Amino acid sequence: MISKRPFAKWLGDTNEVTRIFLAAGEIPDMINLAGGLPEPSVWPADIIADMAYKAVLENTEEALAYSPIEGLPRLRDVIAERYNNNETKLTRDNVLVTTGGMQALDLLGKIMLDEGGLIAGQFPTYLGALDAWRPRKPSYRPMHLEGNKKFDAHAALEGAKFGYIVPNFSNPSGFLVPLETRKSFVDAAHATGTLLIEDDPYGTLYLDGPPLPRLLDLSAKRQIGPYDGPIVYLGTLSKMLVPGLRIGWVIGAPDVITALTLAKQGSDICTSGLCQKIAQEAFSQGLIEDILAPTLSIYKTRRDVLCDAMEANLSELFQWTKPQGGMFVWAQAIDPRIDTNLLLHTAMDCGVCVSPSSAFDPSGANKNSIRINFTLNEPDKLNVGIKRLATATRRLLAES
Numbered sequence: 001m002i003s004k005r006p007f008a009k010w011l012g013d014t015n016e017v018t019r020i021f022l023a024a025g026e027i028p029d030m031i032n033l034a035g036g037l038p039e040p041s042v043w044p045a046d047i048i049a050d051m052a053y054k055a056v057l058e059n060t061e062e063a064l065a066y067s068p069i070e071g072l073p074r075l076r077d078v079i080a081e082r083y084n085n086n087e088t089k090l091t092r093d094n095v096l097v098t099t100g101g102m103q104a105l106d107l108l109g110k111i112m113l114d115e116g117g118l119i120a121g122q123f124p125t126y127l128g129a130l131d132a133w134r135p136r137k138p139s140y141r142p143m144h145l146e147g148n149k150k151f152d153a154h155a156a157l158e159g160a161k162f163g164y165i166v167p168n169f170s171n172p173s174g175f176l177v178p179l180e181t182r183k184s185f186v187d188a189a190h191a192t193g194t195l196l197i198e199d200d201p202y203g204t205l206y207l208d209g210p211p212l213p214r215l216l217d218l219s220a221k222r223q224i225g226p227y228d229g230p231i232v233y234l235g236t237l238s239k240m241l242v243p244g245l246r247i248g249w250v251i252g253a254p255d256v257i258t259a260l261t262l263a264k265q266g267s268d269i270c271t272s273g274l275c276q277k278i279a280q281e282a283f284s285q286g287l288i289e290d291i292l293a294p295t296l297s298i299y300k301t302r303r304d305v306l307c308d309a310m311e312a313n314l315s316e317l318f319q320w321t322k323p324q325g326g327m328f329v330w331a332q333a334i335d336p337r338i339d340t341n342l343l344l345h346t347a348m349d350c351g352v353c354v355s356p357s358s359a360f361d362p363s364g365a366n367k368n369s370i371r372i373n374f375t376l377n378e379p380d381k382l383n384v385g386i387k388r389l390a391t392a393t394r395r396l397l398a399e400s
């Protein structure tokens, strides 16, 4: 960062490529395959406007006053009810409303990490989580969950401050953590007592089959009564309804919720009451279920178009696994000469932007992969974007 001001030291550790690709959406004619943005045409704007109008006029105090730090009691109840089933027993004491899932990550860093604390993190890792925890200068024990080898979750979690995984269609890799690995994580979290964050923004975006069980549910099975186990589940409205309401939630043991509440007090006092009222109505009226089918139909078409375009244009340059849901395809360059930090610049010169893998690695060392988003752009743009990416990759190889 170029400035003479006495900013905190960690600011100097931020990743420049992240800034570049996040700004790409503003460049005219750029096909942005870099972001993780949902398709706006499915957003029920008129219904949300009506809910907002009613919330302000009919529930003025809840909507416009400060809320309790933990969130509006009725919304916490509605969230608890949504996740309650035969085995998982939640009360509002298990729920904290947050300002997006991002705030939950930030607060978890605040309550769990002293400088240098060890995080057992799924690799590659969501860059927002890296950003949230960077000021605490954590160290990472990487957890590579892909491949055929049985993963030793116990060894991974032992001694860490917490574990972090995105089991449903991970950001960035699109990887779906298999049931056996989920079970071994839950066993390991119970055996070691290490908190395990289950970050789940993409859990509603299964395109090919029924959802796998949540770690929260697998853990709750082991106990009677309100949840008191080691899984800290993070949910958000961002990918199941709209990101702009900035509504997220944490589900966890009551003492974790209390600690997070203390941290939230020093962060934003409370999440917008108006947005909480809209969220409460959206859950109660089934709005999320109403828009799910049209959303999934668009995403499935786009996922297939993107993967077909990749097959036709990129199969000699990259390898990837078609994701079963979520928003991303993770593609690994076949030629080791390809540095995807450099590819970002060449690709942008060719009019397409993708996210380079270094952004998802705390050391920035992983430079051989890219994350490609399939949810935001229409099929024509996906096709053109992939052709541009193929041109850029060949150009980069020719120059190397």
Ligand SMILES: Cc1ncc(COP(=O)(O)O)c(C=O)c1O
Pocket: 036, 099, 100, 101, 102, 103, 126, 128, 166, 171, 199, 200, 201, 235, 236, 237, 238, 243, 247, 248
């Ligand atoms: C894995 C993961 N966690 C958390 C978030 C944060 O989402 P939000 O703050 O919009 O709820 C995202 C957003 O892309 C994500 O991909």
